[in-house]
Amino acid sequence: MEHAAAGHGVLFEAFKEVANILATPWLSFSLTTIGLLLMLRFRRYVFNWWIGILAIAIESGVIIWGMKDPNFSLIVGKPDNVPITAMLFISTFVLWLAMTQAVNNDRRVEQKLPPDEKETSNQKTWVWPDLLYIEFIALIICSIVLILWAIYLRAPLEQPANPAATPNPSKAPWYFLGLQEMLVYYDPWYAGVVLPSIIVVGLMAIPYIDTNPKGGGYFTFAERKFSIGIFLFGYLALWVFMIITGTFLRGPGWNFFGPFEYWDPHKIVALNNVNLSDYVWVKWFQWIYQKTHIEWFNQGLPQVRNAIPQLLPPDPTSIRLFLVEVGHAIKREFAGILFLAFYFLALPGILAKTILKKFYEQLDLARYSVLVMLFLTMFTLPLKMVLRWTMTLKYFVDTPWIKF
Amino acid sequence: MLNKLKNTVLDSQIKKSIFRVGIPNTDRKRVLIVLGNVFLHLHPTKVRTSGVKLRYTWCAGGLSFFLFLVLTLTGVLLMFYYRPTVEGAYVDMLDIRSQVPFGIMRELHRWSAHAMVIMVMVHMFRVFMTGSYKPPREFNWAIGVILLVLTFLLSFTGYLLPWDQLAIWAITVGSNMAKATPLMGAGGPFADFLQIGGVPLVHPGDDARFMLIGAKELGGTTLLRFYVLHCVGIPLIAAVLMAVHFWRIRKDGGISGPL
Ligand code: HEM
Numbered sequence: 001m002e003h004a005a006a007g008h009g010v011l012f013e014a015f016k017e018v019a020n021i022l023a024t025p026w027l028s029f030s031l032t033t034i035g036l037l038l039m040l041r042f043r044r045y046v047f048n049w050w051i052g053i054l055a056i057a058i059e060s061g062v063i064i065w066g067m068k069d070p071n072f073s074l075i076v077g078k079p080d081n082v083p084i085t086a087m088l089f090i091s092t093f094v095l096w097l098a099m100t101q102a103v104n105n106d107r108r109v110e111q112k113l114p115p116d117e118k119e120t121s122n123q124k125t126w127v128w129p130d131l132l133y134i135e136f137i138a139l140i141i142c143s144i145v146l147i148l149w150a151i152y153l154r155a156p157l158e159q160p161a162n163p164a165a166t167p168n169p170s171k172a173p174w175y176f177l178g179l180q181e182m183l184v185y186y187d188p189w190y191a192g193v194v195l196p197s198i199i200v201v202g203l204m205a206i207p208y209i210d211t212n213p214k215g216g217g218y219f220t221f222a223e224r225k226f227s228i229g230i231f232l233f234g235y236l237a238l239w240v241f242m243i244i245t246g247t248f249l250r251g252p253g254w255n256f257f258g259p260f261e262y263w264d265p266h267k268i269v270a271l272n273n274v275n276l277s278d279y280v281w282v283k284w285f286q287w288i289y290q291k292t293h294i295e296w297f298n299q300g301l302p303q304v305r306n307a308i309p310q311l312l313p314p315d316p317t318s319i320r321l322f323l324v325e326v327g328h329a330i331k332r333e334f335a336g337i338l339f340l341a342f343y344f345l346a347l348p349g350i351l352a353k354t355i356l357k358k359f360y361e362q363l364d365l366a367r368y369s370v371l372v373m374l375f376l377t378m379f380t381l382p383l384k385m386v387l388r389w390t391m392t393l394k395y396f397v398d399t400p401w402i403k404f
Numbered sequence: 405m406l407n408k409l410k411n412t413v414l415d416s417q418i419k420k421s422i423f424r425v426g427i428p429n430t431d432r433k434r435v436l437i438v439l440g441n442v443f444l445h446l447h448p449t450k451v452r453t454s455g456v457k458l459r460y461t462w463c464a465g466g467l468s469f470f471l472f473l474v475l476t477l478t479g480v481l482l483m484f485y486y487r488p489t490v491e492g493a494y495v496d497m498l499d500i501r502s503q504v505p506f507g508i509m510r511e512l513h514r515w516s517a518h519a520m521v522i523m524v525m526v527h528m529f530r531v532f533m534t535g536s537y538k539p540p541r542e543f544n545w546a547i548g549v550i551l552l553v554l555t556f557l558l559s560f561t562g563y564l565l566p567w568d569q570l571a572i573w574a575i576t577v578g579s580n581m582a583k584a585t586p587l588m589g590a591g592g593p594f595a596d597f598l599q600i601g602g603v604p605l606v607h608p609g610d611d612a613r614f615m616l617i618g619a620k621e622l623g624g625t626t627l628l629r630f631y632v633l634h635c636v637g638i639p640l641i642a643a644v645l646m647a648v649h650f651w652r653i654r655k656d657g658g659i660s661g662p663l
Contacts, residue, residue: 134458
């Protein structure tokens with residue numbers, strides 16, 4: 001399998017090599033983020049017909065060319081993965097479609113013209129026939145696409161269900177693969193339960209925390225830079241990107257595999273993730289001990305046992321034991337606790353004085369608090385990702401009861 | 405001759421009883437035809453010109469709804485052939501694929517489902533990018549978010565029904581998350597704090613995952629539960645919320661536009 005693609009020429013081999021490297025999570029995520037920032041910064045030059053067509057052409061080219069490789073075509077050609085490939089194109093297209101109009105409107109506003117939509121927003125059009133015929137055509141096209149898709153691609157049906165034969169990797173349905181991918185960085189209680197709830201509530205909160213009166217009812221970027229920037233980052237880099245990574249680049253053992261790599265079930269990846277407390281007690285305190293020879297720094301990682309308090313009926317001994325262990329945990333995890341306290345309690349205040357100053361002044365306290373909490377919660381993900389890649393960090397706080 | 409036939413048809417009692425208005429060749433009739441038809445009257449009679457443009461709405465909301473209708477139709481057809489039992493489900497899948505005439509119903513249903521998930525996400529993207537969630541449309545945005553979640557859940561519950569390897573393991577991965585719910589999942593943080601005299605209150609036989617899959621392990625009860633939710637429960641809730649969604653679009657002043 002690994003060598004089946006040989007003979008396609010040096011160029012193809014080089015292309016595969018480069019693609020495999022570019023797909024490495026830390027690199028692809030950084031490139032996506034930087035690419036997004038650059039795209040927004042240079043939006044005037046990026047969002048036009050030429051670049052739009054070029055982007056779609058490059059994406060198609062890579063996929064069509066890549067299909068020559070058996071490993072690539074195996075995973076991209078899976079019937080249930082077709083929607084995800086489609087999503088790659090659709091995301092590019094809708095980003096282009098929205099931003100091109102936004103750039104156009106911003107230019108008009110600069111020239112003291114109203115946004116394009118304004119030209120006709122005070123006129124009315126008959127539903128019959130004008131709207132209905134657009135809807136009718138959309139229905140026809142949609143039906144044709146569906147019928148062709150259904151004729152040419154069979155719905156997948158694998159072996160009958162067998163609870164004893166766990167496939168490796170086992171994957172959730174594709175739209176949840178972003179969440180499954182987040183399991184790499186968070187524990188299930190967070191990535192699978194708490195975070196999705198926060199995402200849903202956070203989405204519903206958007207209209208109530210974005211009080212910017214401008215930019216309603218037309219495409220614009222200049223008038224809503226912050227909200228659109230954050231939304232695009234969340235939608236493209238933290239949702240679509242994670243789904244694509246989870247689908248195409250995670251193989252057996254949820255290990256990373258480049259798009260042209262063979263999914264080797266025996267691939268060994270060293271698991272050397274360490275907690276912040278390991279860094280503090282083992283690495284950094286040891287270093288201090290070597291310098292100062294103060295015995296206290298030489299104690300190594302404190303032990304914390306998993307004690308469960310008996311609350312009903314209250315059992316004083318077990319509660320006391322539990323509290324003792326909580327004390328140990330606080331001692332061991334003090335750095336992480338301090339960090340999280342700083343992150344969630346002090347940072348909102350600091351941001352209010354700096355980056356988010358404008359929002360702090362415009363919003364009332366309740367709105368500002370919700371905004372900053374959602375903002376910070378969202379950014380724990382890139383933060384954890386970066387810390388994982390740079391210092392193999394696992395948990396900020398690791399107690400027997402809860403880990404983050 | 406032809407004219408006579410046309411007139412007979414157009415003037416017939418049958419035709420008049422069905423179509424109340426006749427050919428909409430005047431503005432009055434254009435109003436009446438939209439108002440007088442239960443399907444068309446989801447629309448107002450006139451709409452903001454800028455909002456009708458394809459480049460504004462991308463038809464994404466409309467197509468989400470259309471896909472929902474396609475899914476309802478193909479779903480009902482599939483229900484004729486499908487039994488939600490461990491013994492029946494997979495066999496029926498094989499039959500649907502090889503025995504049933506128009507053997508692309510399952511394909512249509514599955515691909516429409518994927519398409520609907522994407523379309524709803526695209527619709528949300530458009531609504532965000534035009535700032536259409538701003539007052540007075542905040543509430544409709546919130547309804548939309550719930551519709552998005554319901555779309556995911558519809559697709560998720562449907563994923564199990566073929567009862568093949570793909571199905572049960574995807575749902576296993578998904579439902580294992582419920583095990584980790586804080587306080588309410590047997591493996592979740594602090595769940596073991598909830599006990600009376602050493603007897604755990606939250607255990608695999610009553611936790612959040614059990615509620616979701618109806619048993620300690622994925623099995624026939626899960627299949628039945630997901631089937632009922634997929635075919636009846638969630639579509640009903642989604643349909644009601646869509647009605648609210650559409651109603652609110654009109655009450656909020658139609659498709660958004662610059663002030
Ligand atoms: C099953 C899912 C959904 C269906 C069938 C649906 C349907 C529609 C339709 C037909 C429209 C008319 C305009 C258009 O086509 O864009 C619309 C508008 C709207 N939708 Fe949805 N929608 C769904 C989900 C959502 C979601 C997920 C959101 C946001 C989170 C949302 C928020 C809105 C808002 C705010 C409007 C008003 C837009 C405006 O006035 O410009 N909807 N929806």
